[in-house]
Amino acid sequence: xxxxxxxxxxxxxLLVAWQVAVTWHPIHLLPTPWAVVGGIGDLLQHxxxxxxxxxxxxxxxxxxxxxxxxxVPLGLVIGxxxxxxxxxxxxxxxxxxxxxxxxxxxxILWFGVGDLSAIFLIFLGCFFPLLLTAxxxxxxxxxxxxxxxxxxxxxxxxxxxxxxxxAVIPQLIVGMRITLGVAWLVVVAAEMIAxxxxxxxxxVDARNAGNRYDLVVAGMVIIGVIGLxxxxxxRSLEQVKSLRWSYSED
Amino acid sequence: xxxxxLQVEHLHTVFTRDGKSTPVLEDISLEVGEGEFVxxxxxxxxxxxxxxxxxxxxxxxxxGEVKIDGEVVSGPDPRRIFxxxxxxxxxxxxxxxxxxxxxxxxxxxxxxxxxxxYIKMVGLEGFEKAYPPALSGGMKQRLEVARxxxxxxxxxxxxxxxxxxxxxxRLIMRGELLRIWEAERKTIIFVTHDxxxxxxxxxxxxxxxxxPATIQQIVDIDIPHPRDISSSRYLELRDGIFRxxxxxxxx
Amino acid sequence: MNSLAxxxxxxxxxxxxxxxxxxxxxxxxxxxxxxxxxxxxxHDVEKGIAELIHKKVLWRDIIDSLRRxxxxxxxxxxxxxxxxxxxxxxxxxxxxxxxxxxxxxxxxxxxxxxxxxxxxxxxxxxxxxxxxxxxxxxxxxACVDGVSNxxxxxxxxxxxxxxxxxxxxxxxxxxxxxxxxIVGLRIALGIAWLVVVAAEMVAxxxxxxxxxxxSRNAGKRYDLVVAAMLIIGLIGLVLDTAFxxxxxxxxxxxxxxxxx
Numbered sequence: 192x193x194x195x196x197x198x199x200x201x202x203x204x205l206l207v208a209w210q211v212a213v214t215w216h217p218i219h220l221l222p223t224p225w226a227v228v229g230g231i232g233d234l235l236q237h238x239x240x241x242x243x244x245x246x247x248x249x250x251x252x253x254x255x256x257x258x259x260x261x262x263v264p265l266g267l268v269i270g271x272x273x274x275x276x277x278x279x280x281x282x283x284x285x286x287x288x289x290x291x292x293x294x295x296x297x298x299i300l301w302f303g304v305g306d307l308s309a310i311f312l313i314f315l316g317c318f319f320p321l322l323l324t325a326x327x328x329x330x331x332x333x334x335x336x337x338x339x340x341x342x343x344x345x346x347x348x349x350x351x352x353x354x355x356x357x358a359v360i361p362q363l364i365v366g367m368r369i370t371l372g373v374a375w376l377v378v379v380a381a382e383m384i385a386x387x388x389x390x391x392x393x394x395v396d397a398r399n400a401g402n403r404y405d406l407v408v409a410g411m412v413i414i415g416v417i418g419l420x421x422x423x424x425x426r427s428l429e430q431v432k433s434l435r436w437s438y439s440e441d
Numbered sequence: 442x443x444x445x446x447l448q449v450e451h452l453h454t455v456f457t458r459d460g461k462s463t464p465v466l467e468d469i470s471l472e473v474g475e476g477e478f479v480x481x482x483x484x485x486x487x488x489x490x491x492x493x494x495x496x497x498x499x500x501x502x503x504x505g506e507v508k509i510d511g512e513v514v515s516g517p518d519p520r521r522i523f524x525x526x527x528x529x530x531x532x533x534x535x536x537x538x539x540x541x542x543x544x545x546x547x548x549x550x551x552x553x554x555x556x557x558x559y560i561k562m563v564g565l566e567g568f569e570k571a572y573p574p575a576l577s578g579g580m581k582q583r584l585e586v587a588r589x590x591x592x593x594x595x596x597x598x599x600x601x602x603x604x605x606x607x608x609x610x611r612l613i614m615r616g617e618l619l620r621i622w623e624a625e626r627k628t629i630i631f632v633t634h635d636x637x638x639x640x641x642x643x644x645x646x647x648x649x650x651x652x653p654a655t656i657q658q659i660v661d662i663d664i665p666h667p668r669d670i671s672s673s674r675y676l677e678l679r680d681g682i683f684r685x686x687x688x689x690x691x692x
Numbered sequence: 693m694n695s696l697a698x699x700x701x702x703x704x705x706x707x708x709x710x711x712x713x714x715x716x717x718x719x720x721x722x723x724x725x726x727x728x729x730x731x732x733x734x735h736d737v738e739k740g741i742a743e744l745i746h747k748k749v750l751w752r753d754i755i756d757s758l759r760r761x762x763x764x765x766x767x768x769x770x771x772x773x774x775x776x777x778x779x780x781x782x783x784x785x786x787x788x789x790x791x792x793x794x795x796x797x798x799x800x801x802x803x804x805x806x807x808x809x810x811x812x813x814x815x816x817x818x819x820x821x822x823x824x825x826x827x828x829x830x831x832x833x834a835c836v837d838g839v840s841n842x843x844x845x846x847x848x849x850x851x852x853x854x855x856x857x858x859x860x861x862x863x864x865x866x867x868x869x870x871x872x873x874i875v876g877l878r879i880a881l882g883i884a885w886l887v888v889v890a891a892e893m894v895a896x897x898x899x900x901x902x903x904x905x906x907s908r909n910a911g912k913r914y915d916l917v918v919a920a921m922l923i924i925g926l927i928g929l930v931l932d933t934a935f936x937x938x939x940x941x942x943x944x945x946x947x948x949x950x951x952x
Contacts, residue, residue: 198791205792220810273699278707282715288928289921290886292802292893293901296908296917300730372798380802380890391803398806407806411799418798499848519854529849532946533867542863543853574946592853 222405230409247389254313266325291316309381316377324366328359368425375418446628447473452505464653476626480639483649497523521596522589543592559587579610596628640679732915740919757899764823765884776835801826819891826887827880834876838869871947878935885928
């Protein structure tokens with residue numbers, strides 16, 4: 192029991208240290224933890240918190256789902272076919288390291304400033320990781336599974352749905368969890384630069400419109416917490432028994 | 442018999458997991474003489490590996506003790522090296538690197554000399570700079586034995602070392618092991634579930650029961666090496682153990 | 693693994709060239725058919741790159757971006773690797789520190805910008821500290837993962853040969869964990885490259901990220917925007933490839949059985 196409390200103790204210690212440090216040496220504008228709590232309360236009161244959280248989640252959901260729907264099937268196909276992989280590999284390798292944020296000017300050009308731009312950027316941030324995860328997952332299927340499927344006379348369609356898919360799902364889910372984390376990072380950045388609502392915007396706006404750093408840090412804390420919840424949510428998906436076959440000793 | 446090297450006295454080991462306790466070893470008492478080759482024989486999962494690990498000092502017994510040279514065993518020691526099933530070989534070191542692993546207290550020329558000697562002894566010449574992934578299972582096993590011998594231990598513990606090899610390689614490796622043992626008379630304790638292997642190699646076979654493990658019988662193999670595996674004495678001893686374990690003679 | 697025959701040698705060049713050519717053609721003709729006056733065609737981009745090289749701005753921006761990555765990533769590795777190794781080796785310590793890391797990790801480095809600016813002012817320091825934040829967590833996680841997954845056989849063998857705790861760590865645990873650590877470093881480097889571009893869009897006025905934003909703001913030069921994007925992609929690719937080379941070194945290669 193005591194052991195379980197230790198991390199909480201550490202967090203408490205850090206918070207106290209933060210409070211003390213800022214009270215003694217007031218770094219101009221840096222808020223104390225207490226001020227941050229007040230900031231969160233403020234946001235709740237004005238109904239802004241819920242509004243911004245919903246806006247950010249909305250964009251993440253759309254961008255992420257679009258990414259999954261497009262990248263996963265494409266990745267499975269490319270991973271399956273050696274020639275397709277050879278063909279598309281250079282394109283993928285060059286486009287992949289380009290930060291979604293570098294696409295901002297193009298996003299604004301094509302979609303203007305607003306939700307669509309943000310969703311596009313999140314989609315971009317999700318697309319390549321998911322594509323690569325799907326490609327790797329297919330390539331990693333042990334040949335024995337496929338041979339067994341063929342041995343039992345499965346047609347291609349059945350082979351895909353009854354062997355290939357179940358075989359790649361564990362890896363896909365892990366990849367999706369990591370990509371969701373990326374999506375969450377991108378949405379915040381995208382909102383800071385390209386749209387007028389959401390948690391990222393909150394941070395920028397709070398600073399610009401009056402140096403309300405308590406709101407800035409409040410925003411950061413909320414971002415961290417929601418990101419963590421999303422991650423935990425995905426991890427619980429990994430626990431679903433019928434999908435667990437590939438996690439030997441977690 | 443030569444002087445006593447290892448003594449196990451009334452060893453009991455109980456594993457507790459999630460509140461449930463499983464007795465694994467029950468009242469094991471055993472004496473092994475210096476230079477002896479002893480086999481622990483029993484079905485898979487019976488606890489013989491647990492016994493071996495306890496003797497080597499990796500596990501503590503629940504009660505009872507193990508003494509080597511009169512001293513109670515309290516942890517692993519370079520004087521008694523454990524040989525795992527080829528997975529103990531370090532993949533980031535070359536063959537030379539692996540064999541030299543325990544020799545950090547020697548000077549460079551001494552080290553090189555030792556390494557060369559043991560590479561020759563286990564027959565890995567030509568592979569000095571190779572890395573384990575490039576070696577076959579049998580070669581990796583030889584590497585592990587060479588690494589163990591290089592530090593000049595008094596005792597060797599081998600835990601089903603040939604289990605991952607095909608049966609032909611296994612036969613060859615048994616011969617190799619005996620050859621090495623005759624060259625450097627270490628005290629060897631060897632765990633196996635293969636009856637033939639035990640009778641071919643050991644001076645004495647300790648037949649163990651299924652979990653919780655007890656010593657069912659200790660069989661003296663009084664045939665001198667090299668053993669003729671079609672001789673009547675060999676078959677007699679082997680069948681005796683078959684019967685002891687309660688196995689049928691026809692499949 | 694698929695049912696078609698093994699691809700021939702010439703196919704290794706044929707397919708990528710074909711796909712890339714089709715892509716460029718598609719791009720070119722989309723620009724032509726939509727008669728857009730803003731979005732650049734492949735040719736425009738090519739001219740843009742030449743222009744950037746000519747004006748010598750490009751080299752300075754590339755060096756600035758790389759420099760920030762080097763410092764931020766280097767610091768993240770210098771602090772993150774020892775920390776990760778320690779946490780992996782002492783599960784008790786990990787249990788205490790991990791929740792703090794898990795809470796801080798999902799906060800986008802970009803979201804730290806205001807705080808970074810308060811503490812460090814606008815400029816290089818803010819950018820490098822953002823890169824540090826972005827690279828730090830993957831490195832720590834990879835080190836913890838690598839150390840705690842060292843097969844117990846290796847540790848037992850190490851102890852058996854009489855290795856004390858220090859030698860055990862340096863001669864057994866570290867080499868055994870190294871493949872995972874290297875993967876973590878490679879991923880962190882990729883993230884660092886993404887973050888530097890983003891950081892340069894917001895917090896500084898030089899570097900490739902800044903080039904992207906500036907080209908648009910200072911005159912809607914989308915040809916330069918796309919040119920800068922391609923260069924970003926290329927350098928990112930080079931960094932990643934260089935790292936993968938590391939993974940082929942013999943004393944580490946054993947840990948990578950089937951890498952893409």
